[in-house]
Amino acid sequence: MKKRLLCTAVAAAMAISLIACGQSSSSDQTSQAQAETAAAAETAAESAAPESEAPAESGEKKVVRVVTGWNEASFPNWPAAIEKFEQEHPDIDVQIEYTPSGEDATTKIKAELIAGNAPDIFQTWKVFFNDFVDAGYLTDLTDSYEAYGFTDGVLMNGSKNWCAPLMDAANEDAHVYGVSDFICPSVMFYNTDIFDELGLEEPTNLQELIDVSKKLKEAGIKPLVVPGAADNFLDILAKIQVQFTGLQYLLDVNQGKAKLTDDCMLQAMNVLDTLIKEEVIDPSCISYTEDDCVAALANGTAAMFSMHSQYDNQLRAAQKSNPDFHYSILKGIDFTENPVTRFSCTFGGCWVIPEQSKVKEEAKELLFYLFGEEVSETSASEGGRITGMVEANKNLGSEALQVVVENQLPYLSTDSYYLIDMLPGSVYTALRSGMQEMLQGTGDAMSTLEAAQTVMDQVIADR
Amino acid sequence: MKSGRRKKQLRNFWLFVLPALVLYTALWMLPLVFNLVISFTNWNGINPLSMTKIVGLRNYINMFRDNIFYKSIFHNLEFTVLNVAFIPAASFLTAIAVEKSFIRKKGFLRTTLFIPAILPMLLVSILFRWVYSVDGGMLNSILEAVHLDSWQRNFLGDYRIALFSLFVINLWKNYPFYMTIFLSGLQSVSTDLEESAKIDGAGYWQTIWYVTLPCIKPIVGVVVGLVIIDGFRVFDLVFNTTKGGPAYATEVMGTLIYRIAFSDSRLGYATALSTVNVLVVLVISFIYFKWNRSSEVDS
CATH class of the missing domain: 3.40.190.10 (Periplasmic binding protein-like II)
Incomplete structure (x- = not known):
């Protein structure tokens, strides 16, 4: 009897130590990584929750989870812009996750898409974007372009079709599945x-x-x-x-x-x-x-x-x-x-909303706000980025880029699409x-x- | 009575073994099996598996038509041969120098020498990009200072020496780890044997060759085995320095598999490549350990 108890105690101790080892090894990671993982798990769980559990009840905020492919320094104007957005939309809580330099967010996003708990908005690159469209993961945003005023003249030439399926890239009537971020x-x-x-x-x-x-x-x-x-x-x-x-x-x-x-x-x-x-x-x-x-x-x-x-x-x-x-x-x-x-x-990364998002309308609202004229103004002036908005680029915070705005942007079209993105x-x-x-x-x-x-x-x- | 005891023993056996076995199966064996299954499909890592087609041996057939696959596996072999030729010798000689030297602060020396082994490979790669740089890099500057200008090279950009330059980084980074293994082996060699050899007239190197080395032969075997496996696992060093270039001159299986899987989204082909890579390592390791064991028995 004593032996049996001893065996059970030893086995329990082993199991606990295994769990403890796992915990201690994870504690070796940076606190930032921990926080990111925890936040990701939490928000993933929230977005994966059944529709009935989605926070549609009165007073509860709808969470829009955004995953960027870049680090925080790449979006210097976004924290203030998001704060303003949340004030104007008290029913929406934006949870943004940045990706540290040198890390690739796409692999994680692929796994989340397959598991059905992808972020509500994410940034991806042209080559992966094409695969995501082919697999039917992305929401068609064609109508939203019109609805949010992303029309010809307002938008840089070639910007819209960047987020069309690859083989439709030259087609003016193509359906679009995302918003391009910055023009380079x-x-x-x-x-x-x-x-x-x-x-x-x-x-x-x-x-x-x-x-x-x-x-x-x-x-x-x-x-x-x-x-x-x-x-x-x-x-x-x-x-x-x-x-x-x-x-x-x-x-x-x-x-x-x-x-x-x-x-x-x-x-x-x-x-x-x-x-x-x-x-x-x-x-x-x-x-x-x-x-x-x-x-x-x-x-x-x-x-x-x-x-x-x-x-x-x-x-x-x-x-x-x-x-x-x-x-x-x-x-x-x-x-x-x-x-x-x-x-x-x-035309940079493609920002997309997956079909599986349970807060698509809120995600659209946020997406077209982040790349709309108001935020693009500060992206150009504070972030020094050439944006998809024609007017915003007049306030670029970089002298050298003004040369591009004056001499190159007027010539851009779908024919300009970058070789690296197209192969x-x-x-x-x-x-x-x-x-x-x-x-x-x-x-x-x-x-x-x-x-x-x-x-x-x-x-x-x-x- | 006996069978009751045996049953108890068996139950206790499973009680102890099961947690580790479950973890091992879930975290190690299942992914391997999954990897093998995927290698017979055209899965792109994005589509749901239900949309994936079984393509039979197509990925494996394509592999043997792929020149870059041959280049990559040849570079792995080349890297492994360099590893085996230099790392055990360098680490053994350093261990001897530390263990048998008259330096008093051996602990300090051991710690200092071990520093490269604890540095992350990313940091080492950045460090050596600067060491090898053509624009005022440390190595080229030293060569210029000692009037060896004709030896100056673009160490990572010249396809003839790029792989060797990477190997030197690998040697610098990894030999201290193997040195510590040799050090522990050397400390287990009986001083009586070495003193007897000296009394019998053996010199310093004769003692090491005829007494010390045979005593730590199993350790030499393990080190060489690990070094072989390391040669086939090399990835982060190449990825962070040359990305397989210039012109595939440093492409290894790790970088090839990574690119096919994550840049091309051709998981089916990438898993076929990784399956073959695992098989090559297994076969070479098996042959080596078999040979090593038989030579140990002979001796």
């Missing part, structure tokens, strides 16, 4: 001090870019840096490709109706090859991340940096720590005489790898495109 045209930042010192004019076409680069090289400065180790290496290709192909070609590639090896894409890749062979793009940047490029431009080892405009924030931060550093954005470079469209642009991940990785081979002198334009097409074929076959 592909730009060329340049160090104005270096240009002034060497008496260089802004290049406006390929030949001028090559000539300017020669002078910069003679002065011992890297002409153009790109994040060669990152996916954003493709930004430089996107800049060129958009002038040769436009959107429909990319959609056809996705459907297997066109090949990446087609002549228009080959021409674009040949321009890139020229930039590499003429050493406009410095070969050392094969190991560069975006941060390395920002540092190279800020400390004067490089004169130009090809990236999308969101990196203006990092450059402004660099300028704060080094007031002697000055930069601007080139008005635009024509890589061909008759471009299909002049500028490439990512599957493995395909742009294959393109990036081929471009890295070109940069180190072991590859060429055609072999890069052939390798990428092989991967594209695999992806299409796998569907």
Whole structure:
């Protein structure tokens, strides 16, 4: 009997210690993570509750759970905006969850969607957005665009169709399933001090870019840096490709109706090859991340940096720590005489409302408020973001971005859609790898495109 | 009487084993089985499983047509060979230097040497991105200072040396962990044996080779086994430094699987890749441990 009691006691002790171990290991995590997890669990439980239990009773607030893909610093104006929204809508409680830098919220959201307890609003990226639409997870917001005044003229050209299903991206009457957040045209930042010192004019076409680069090289400065180790290496290709192909070609590639090896894409890749062979793009940047490029431009080892405009924030931060550093954005470079469209642009993340949300109307109210004119004003002035609202962009808190507003935004259309957003991940990785081979002198334009097409074929076959 | 006692023993046995067994099955075996099942489907990780089609062996057939798969597995093998060639030797020699040295503050030395092992890989990756940087990175600056300019390289950007550069980071980060395993082994070697060898005329290195090493042979076996497994598990180091580039020069199975699963949303194919990866590790580990055991028995 004693032995049995002893055995039971030992087994109970083991079980308790196992639970305790679990608790202690979780206590090793940061308190922030704990708080986030707890909040997520709590709100997930609330949103997963049956409709009858939804807080529709008088006096009870409806909770709208919002999950962002970025950290808090990316939305400096939102806390005040949300507070105002809650005051104007006393029946709505907004619970916002930010994602710390470097973490990926999408994996968690996928699991929550499958489990039926997804957030009421979440930010996702174009490639995943397409999958979510195909799986039927997202609420059709087409009518809401009209209802909340997101109409042509008010909205930036191309902004609405960004959140249409991939194959409908060029269709004006497409249904839309989300709201795009911030507009980031592909730009060329340049160090104005270096240009002034060497008496260089802004290049406006390929030949001028090559000539300017020669002078910069003679002065011992890297002409153009790109994040060669990152996916954003493709930004430089996107800049060129958009002038040769436009959107429909990319959609056809996705459907297997066109090949990446087609002549228009080959021409674009040949321009890139020229930039590499003429050493406009410095070969050392094969190991560069975006941060390395920002540092190279800020400390004067490089004169130009090809990236999308969101990196203006990092450059402004660099300028704060080094007031002697000055930069601007080139008005635009024509890589061909008759471009299909002049500028490439990512319209950013897609903010969506899942079908499974139990507070869809409240979520719509909040979503169109956060990206409406009022909040967009402060997103532009305080956050330094180019927004989807035409008027709001007139108050941008960044001098360099004003160049974009004046010279690039008027040209944007669905044809400007960003290459990186329009191709599957493995395909742009294959393109990036081929471009890295070109940069180190072991590859060429055609072999890069052939390798990428092989991967594209695999992806299409796998569907 | 005997059978009653046996029943009791059996019940107690299950009482002790069951909690761990349930946890092990739920957290380890079930995901493995689930992984295997998914590898025969075209699941994209987003659609409900009910919408997923069974595609038979298609993912496995595609894998053997995929050049990047071959590159990745070859890089894992290359990384493992480098691991096996250098990490046990480096950690054993450091352990010997610490254990047999005349330094008094051995505890301090052990702690200092162990620091890289406790650093998170993300931090180590950031640190070494700066060490290897072409723009005023530590290594290139040192080479310039000692007039070895011709040795300056883009260590992470040159496809010929990028994988080796990553291996050096791995060596720096991981050898202290194995050093502590060797240290514990060295402390268990009888000093009588070593002193007898010295009396018989054996030199310092002869004593280590003929007495110390054979005594800790099982530990050497475990270290080499762990190092092999590590070579196939490498992911965070590559992901945080080169992301598999330049031009797939450092692509390993971990980064390939991650990209296919989470950038491409092709979970079916990614799980097929991971199944093969697990099988390769199992086969290599099995062969190694079998060989190691038979050589132990022989000796």
